[in-house]
Amino acid sequence: MNTRKPEEIAEEVVAEFSVFDEWLDKYEYLIELGSSLPIIDEKDKTDDKLISGCQSRVWLACEYRDGRIWFTADSDAIITKGIISLLIRVYNGQKPEDIASSDFGFIEKIGLRENLSPTRANGLVSMIGQIKAYAKKYEC
Amino acid sequence: MILNGNNIREAFPILERSVYGKRFVYFDNAATSQKPREVLELHDTIYRNSNANIHRAVHRLSAEATDLYEQGRAAVKRFINAGEDGCVILTSGATASFNLLAHSFTARFVGKGDRILVSEAEHHSNLVPWQLACDRVGAELGFIPVDDRGEIILDEYERMLDGRVKLVSVAQVSNVLGIVNPIREMVSMAHAKGIPVAVDGAQGVVHSESDVAALGCDFYIFSGHKIYAPAGTGVLYGKKALLEKMPPFFGGGDMVGTVSFEGTTYAPLPLKFEAGTPNYPAAACYAPALKMAEAMRSDADVFHEERRIVMFLVEQLQKINGLRIAGLPRDMGNKVPVISFSVEGAHPEDMALILDKMGIAVRSGLMCAEPLVRKFSDKGLLRISLLPYNTMEEAEFFMECLKKTLAMLKAI
Numbered sequence: 268m269n270t271r272k273p274e275e276i277a278e279e280v281v282a283e284f285s286v287f288d289e290w291l292d293k294y295e296y297l298i299e300l301g302s303s304l305p306i307i308d309e310k311d312k313t314d315d316k317l318i319s320g321c322q323s324r325v326w327l328a329c330e331y332r333d334g335r336i337w338f339t340a341d342s343d344a345i346i347t348k349g350i351i352s353l354l355i356r357v358y359n360g361q362k363p364e365d366i367a368s369s370d371f372g373f374i375e376k377i378g379l380r381e382n383l384s385p386t387r388a389n390g391l392v393s394m395i396g397q398i399k400a401y402a403k404k405y406e407c
Numbered sequence: 408m409i410l411n412g413n414n415i416r417e418a419f420p421i422l423e424r425s426v427y428g429k430r431f432v433y434f435d436n437a438a439t440s441q442k443p444r445e446v447l448e449l450h451d452t453i454y455r456n457s458n459a460n461i462h463r464a465v466h467r468l469s470a471e472a473t474d475l476y477e478q479g480r481a482a483v484k485r486f487i488n489a490g491e492d493g494c495v496i497l498t499s500g501a502t503a504s505f506n507l508l509a510h511s512f513t514a515r516f517v518g519k520g521d522r523i524l525v526s527e528a529e530h531h532s533n534l535v536p537w538q539l540a541c542d543r544v545g546a547e548l549g550f551i552p553v554d555d556r557g558e559i560i561l562d563e564y565e566r567m568l569d570g571r572v573k574l575v576s577v578a579q580v581s582n583v584l585g586i587v588n589p590i591r592e593m594v595s596m597a598h599a600k601g602i603p604v605a606v607d608g609a610q611g612v613v614h615s616e617s618d619v620a621a622l623g624c625d626f627y628i629f630s631g632h633k634i635y636a637p638a639g640t641g642v643l644y645g646k647k648a649l650l651e652k653m654p655p656f657f658g659g660g661d662m663v664g665t666v667s668f669e670g671t672t673y674a675p676l677p678l679k680f681e682a683g684t685p686n687y688p689a690a691a692c693y694a695p696a697l698k699m700a701e702a703m704r705s706d707a708d709v710f711h712e713e714r715r716i717v718m719f720l721v722e723q724l725q726k727i728n729g730l731r732i733a734g735l736p737r738d739m740g741n742k743v744p745v746i747s748f749s750v751e752g753a754h755p756e757d758m759a760l761i762l763d764k765m766g767i768a769v770r771s772g773l774m775c776a777e778p779l780v781r782k783f784s785d786k787g788l789l790r791i792s793l794l795p796y797n798t799m800e801e802a803e804f805f806m807e808c809l810k811k812t813l814a815m816l817k818a819i
Contacts, residue, residue: 290427290764295815322756322772322787343786344754345816346761
């Protein structure tokens with residue numbers, strides 16, 4: 268379980284990204300983050316777990332335990348993996364209602380959305396949409 | 408005008424810009440070309456000075472706009488050497504041209520059980536319209552195979568040319584493989600059996616010969632925007648004898664003879680196939696755009712520099728561990744500066760994203776040729792495509808950046 272709310276963790280992420288003024292450095296960091304992603308079980312890499320709208324393939328699954336949601340994911344592209352691991356870091360082990368009500372504003376703050384290619388930005392919107400959809404499913 | 412790497416660049420104002428505070432390197436020319444100053448100026452002048460709908464009104468500006476539009480058509484005819492027996496239809500792009508051709512050709516000449524041949528290396532624009540058209544008339548599509556190098560297997564092709572085949576429609580240069588196909592040979596083989604041939608010249612018109620008389624093809628299709636004209640321009644060249652028998656695709660204004668509620672007669676070629684108001688300011692720009700293309704391709708120095716850059720890139724790329732180029736012809740003289748590749752351990756999307764932040768525009772993914780790209784890599788490919796305004800210095804800079812990118816991705 269996560270003792271901190273998504274907003275708190277998101278603030279920490281924004282602070283971490285603020286030290287980079289070069290986009291290439293942000294990418295290096297995302298690549299690094301990708302390796303800490305809780306990887307989805309191979310057997311869960313099914314088409315229904317695939318997120319549409321991405322140029323690369325992204326799988327996202329979740330488990331509901333003790334009133335909280337736990338995510339696993341994977342992607343065949345490493346930067347995408349970093350982005351999804353960023354999202355999971357903020358929303359893993361949170362209550363469904365906290366995820367569903369989150370505005371995902373930290374994505375804007377680190378400049379991720381507008382600095383992604385249009386295809387990637389669509390993918391990001393789809394990933395956020397899927398995280399929210401899972402949260403809504405378990406919301407009481 | 409004496410062309411060299413520097414003054415070609417000066418003719419294209421956009422090449423001076425920077426991205427993310429870095430020099431801008433545009434290596435996505437197979438998607439669309441940048442525009443020379445003369446094109447930008449003519450386009451602007453038409454809207455400022457001669458804007459009126461064409462082919463309709465009796466007033467002065469309509470006459471001026473019509474003249475400019477027809478001068479654009481005349482420039483296309485000269486550029487592709489269309490003779491008296493041919494006709495240039497202006498469309499909104501190569502995709503529109505293929506939809507028109509697929510619809511109208513099959514409606515007249517193709518029936519149940521007949522076949523149309525395309526190659527395995529086609530852009531979706533020379534594939535999906537034929538799938539739609541074949542479904543409508545109950546015909547089937549046959550696929551001319553390409554080998555592992557990306558070259559068309561001519562023996563197989565010749566075997567496939569049987570009595571059921573009503574048309575061959577094939578790319579002159581694949582937008583993925585960058586290999587010039589042996590069109591003249593393919594046309595003579597098909598003609599020997601009485602089968603007409605359509606050629607997708609979208610890449611070929613820029614990188615290979617565009618002389619339809621020399622190629623011998625019955626239809627030739629390309630997009631103007633890939634050869635320095637504005638977006639929204641395309642060409643369907645066809646032999647009049649065939650076009651005259653084909654029904655119109657779009658109905659509407661400007662394509663009619665007389666209209667009554669009982670029925671309609673159609674305008675003569677080419678207007679029969681040009682319903683509605685075309686993008687006449689863009690089409691007028693064929694004149695300066697093709698003048699630029701002509702100047703570049705008739706310049707031996709430009710040609711030699713391009714060959715040098717292609718060979719440099721291919722050699723340097725092949726030195727990278729795990730890198731595989733899709734499209735390596737036996738005769739490298741047939742390789743144009745459209746180079747697609749995959750690198751083991753690196754996703755093309757990641758590579759494109761990082762290169763973008765270094766200021767280099769490239770293409771990643773399936774490149775509107777999914778069945779072909781999947782043959783080489785299930786993650787898609789990275790493509791670089793150059794035009795004569797690109798330089799050896801840019802090619803060297805690209806190689807440097809690519810190596811840095813792969814190091815970042817831990818692929819090398």
